[in-house]
Amino acid sequence: MQKRLPCLFLCLVISAVLSAQCPMIVNCPQGSPVICDVTGNDAVLWNDAPYTWSQLIQTADLYEGAVDLNIKILKCPGSTPDVSFTLFLDLDNDNLQESAVSSAALPPPGIVFANNAFNPGYLGGDPCSFDKRAIPDSLKFRFVLETSNLGDTTYALLRWNTGNQDILPRLPEGKHRILWRVEQGGTVKYCDYSFRIRDCLDPVITCTSGITVQTDSGGIATLYVNHVMNTASDNSTPFSLLQFSMRNAGDGSGYPLHNGQPVTSLVYTCDELESHDVELWVRDALGNAKSCAATINVADDDGYCHVLPAVCAALYWMDTALVDDVVCHILWVDTAQNLHDWPLLTYADGCAILDTLPPASSFSVMPEKNTNPLNGVSTYDLVLISRHILGLDPFDAPWKWIAADANRSGSVTTFDVIEFRKLILGIYDQLPANTSWRFFTADCEFPAVNPLSGYCPSEQTFFTMPLWNYPPLIQFKGVKIGDVNGTVILNSVQGASQEERSAPVTCALPDRVLNAGESIDIPMMLTETGAWLGFQFGLRYDPEQIVLEMVDSDNLPEFDGEALNEPEPGLLQCSWYSALPVYVQANDAMLHLRLKAKRTLRLKDVIELSDLRLASEMYDAGEHIRPFQLQFMKTENSSTFYPAYPNPTTGGVTIPVYSDGPAAINLQVTNTSGEVLFRKNGQPITGEQLLEVPETTMPYTGVYFWQLQIGDQHHSGKIIKN
Numbered sequence: 001m002q003k004r005l006p007c008l009f010l011c012l013v014i015s016a017v018l019s020a021q022c023p024m025i026v027n028c029p030q031g032s033p034v035i036c037d038v039t040g041n042d043a044v045l046w047n048d049a050p051y052t053w054s055q056l057i058q059t060a061d062l063y064e065g066a067v068d069l070n071i072k073i074l075k076c077p078g079s080t081p082d083v084s085f086t087l088f089l090d091l092d093n094d095n096l097q098e099s100a101v102s103s104a105a106l107p108p109p110g111i112v113f114a115n116n117a118f119n120p121g122y123l124g125g126d127p128c129s130f131d132k133r134a135i136p137d138s139l140k141f142r143f144v145l146e147t148s149n150l151g152d153t154t155y156a157l158l159r160w161n162t163g164n165q166d167i168l169p170r171l172p173e174g175k176h177r178i179l180w181r182v183e184q185g186g187t188v189k190y191c192d193y194s195f196r197i198r199d200c201l202d203p204v205i206t207c208t209s210g211i212t213v214q215t216d217s218g219g220i221a222t223l224y225v226n227h228v229m230n231t232a233s234d235n236s237t238p239f240s241l242l243q244f245s246m247r248n249a250g251d252g253s254g255y256p257l258h259n260g261q262p263v264t265s266l267v268y269t270c271d272e273l274e275s276h277d278v279e280l281w282v283r284d285a286l287g288n289a290k291s292c293a294a295t296i297n298v299a300d301d302d303g304y305c306h307v308l309p310a311v312c313a314a315l316y317w318m319d320t321a322l323v324d325d326v327v328c329h330i331l332w333v334d335t336a337q338n339l340h341d342w343p344l345l346t347y348a349d350g351c352a353i354l355d356t357l358p359p360a361s362s363f364s365v366m367p368e369k370n371t372n373p374l375n376g377v378s379t380y381d382l383v384l385i386s387r388h389i390l391g392l393d394p395f396d397a398p399w400k401w402i403a404a405d406a407n408r409s410g411s412v413t414t415f416d417v418i419e420f421r422k423l424i425l426g427i428y429d430q431l432p433a434n435t436s437w438r439f440f441t442a443d444c445e446f447p448a449v450n451p452l453s454g455y456c457p458s459e460q461t462f463f464t465m466p467l468w469n470y471p472p473l474i475q476f477k478g479v480k481i482g483d484v485n486g487t488v489i490l491n492s493v494q495g496a497s498q499e500e501r502s503a504p505v506t507c508a509l510p511d512r513v514l515n516a517g518e519s520i521d522i523p524m525m526l527t528e529t530g531a532w533l534g535f536q537f538g539l540r541y542d543p544e545q546i547v548l549e550m551v552d553s554d555n556l557p558e559f560d561g562e563a564l565n566e567p568e569p570g571l572l573q574c575s576w577y578s579a580l581p582v583y584v585q586a587n588d589a590m591l592h593l594r595l596k597a598k599r600t601l602r603l604k605d606v607i608e609l610s611d612l613r614l615a616s617e618m619y620d621a622g623e624h625i626r627p628f629q630l631q632f633m634k635t636e637n638s639s640t641f642y643p644a645y646p647n648p649t650t651g652g653v654t655i656p657v658y659s660d661g662p663a664a665i666n667l668q669v670t671n672t673s674g675e676v677l678f679r680k681n682g683q684p685i686t687g688e689q690l691l692e693v694p695e696t697t698m699p700y701t702g703v704y705f706w707q708l709q710i711g712d713q714h715h716s717g718k719i720i721k722n
Contacts, residue, residue, distance in 0.1 A: 028191035037065025062172035110140030270305030328352035366459035376488030398451035425565035523589035534577030581621035663711035
């Protein structure tokens with residue numbers, strides 16, 4: 001008896017606690033449950049435009065799924081709780097529940113009222129027929145509330161009723177919400193949660209096995225979705241919106257994607273002439289996916305997978321470096337003596353494939369390239385060509401003669417140098433009498449003494465025969481015209497070794513201010529002593545602010561107007577060279593620029609080097625290529641200020657200033673109304689000085705402004721007082 005008393009006491013306590021909380025809803029879902037349905041779609045339910053609409057599949061026929069909406073209530077003793085619900089529906093899939101079904105005023109059979117969720121008492125709205133079965137209206141589905149009691153528990157269920165039968169309601173796809181209300185003895189409890197109806201039924205797909213795909217003329221066989229798909233369908237997504245994808249079996253899992261997109265074809269090469277197991281997948285608009293398997297065969301019945309001859313062009317000085325972007329042609333003459341020209345397909349490695357033959361007894365293959373004529377060509381090439389012409393440093397390889405012959409005259413002369421410099425300066429877009437590249441058969445050898453006196457053909461001629469009888473490699477050698485030091489840059493492979501670039505050369509200009517209308521000679525002075533073979537650079541200036549009246553030199557022989565060109569307003573291109581080194585001492589003017597200012601300006605703000613077309617570089621007597629750079633040097637007194645500190649402040653502030661020459665100081669502080677609160681005029685200073693603004697200057701919190709004049713320079717800023 002003594003042991004049972006504590007247990008009885010505990011039971012009484014628990015009963016008292018539960019009674020204090022009643023009525024209590026004991027099964028209100030947490031979160032937003034997803035109702036995953038696999039029963040399929042019924043076209044006569046939830047199909048009433050314009051009230052119903054599926055955004056995913058662009059149709060008024062909404063997919064529907066059965067959902068059990070109920071609550072379990074622990075009621076208070078002595079009475080029965082009053083239970084009601086409001087069901088909020090999103091019928092147009094815009095994530096807004098615009099339609100409401102209230103147990104306080106249930107709609108008639110087969111009907112819900114759309115667009116009434118925001119009306120007082122959920123009245124009004126537009127009748128939406130969700131049940132279009134061909135039966136009497138009295139037998140159509142209607143929403144009902146069922147309640148029952150069992151001991152201290154009340155059960156409430158939302159159901160569909162048809163005749164004398166209650167079933168689970170089938171609600172349309174989308175995110176909906178239900179609000180349950182329970183009242184007993186003046187106490188009200190709510191259960192409010194969202195839920196989503198989702199189609200979880202996978203599509204249906206069948207495959208066809210045993211098909212064969214053939215290689216094309218490029219040795220490629222392509223398998224498409226329609227080759228292996230037999231049938232495909234889905235319970236709600238129409239066929240036109242189904243997405244298909246495929247993969248080789250074993251290459252992954254799940255629905256195949258490449259860069260986020262379905263894979264609609266598989267490609268096989270000549271190395272894959274065999275059978276392959278593939279997976280074909282289908283995905284509906286909701287992401288449900290299914291696959292089927294098929295076996296396919298890759299064949300080469302037309303013999304395209306025989307090794308086809310490659311037509312390639314390599315650099316003369318480096319056999320392993322292929323010239324990119326070469327266009328190869330087949331040339332042939334028909335019986336009427338008409339010349340025909342067929343281009344060959346070029347691949348990423350720069351080679352073309354001889355995959356077709358003309359209807360003639362013989363034909364020729366010829367490569368050509370006439371793009372980017374300035375690639376590899378610089379003023380340093382002019383230095384080397386000039387030294388060759390004068391016999392100071394003759395060319396040591398036959399291809400250099402070819403590269404130096406700008407006009408294809410069969411000789412290397414000063415006229416070639418002049419033509420190349422016009423190309424460098426932008427006077428020419430391309431050489432008038434030559435192409436950017438010249439190609440020759442790889443087995444041809446030029447004479448050692450004068451390579452230009454020999455003959456090497458630019459095409460190879462063949463008799464027409466089956467493709468597999470030709471050599472696997474038809475090779476040419478290429479020369480970049482104008483590039484005698486082998487610095488051409490290939491597009492995808494750097495085939496030429498670049499000349500090592502040494503330390504930069506600095507040219508100093510005065511950092512000075514020009515007044516409006518002022519015309520002045522500006523020296524460009526080298527900062528180091530040296531012997532120079534040439535230079536090139538582009539000088540960019542603002543033609544709206546200055547006029548470049550003249551460029552000349554007292555220290556560079558043969559520097560004249562031929563060394564200059566202005567291809568566009570505000571851009572000066574300069575190229576000077578000498579076969580023999582020219583000695584220039586540090587701080588001597590390499591060039592003089594005569595400038596006229598249209599408005600007052602600082603020189604360094606309107607002039608700079610431009611490497612857009614020409615690399616800025618100089619060449620010393622040791623034949624080193626050195627980057628060329630400008631530096632503006634101070635030639636007059638200047639001043640510097642530093643921000644006021646501390647800022648924000650609760651007291652005064654300090655403004656540091658610096659002047660490299662005597663300069664008078666004028667400082668004043670104003671409020672936001674422009675009233676001057678503090679003024680300080682100082683004697684001329686040199687060096688650094690700290691300007692103090694006392695706390696009493698700024699009596700209130702807020703923003704203040706300071707203006708500072710140091711000599712003829714003005715500075716300003718603001719102070720925040722906390």
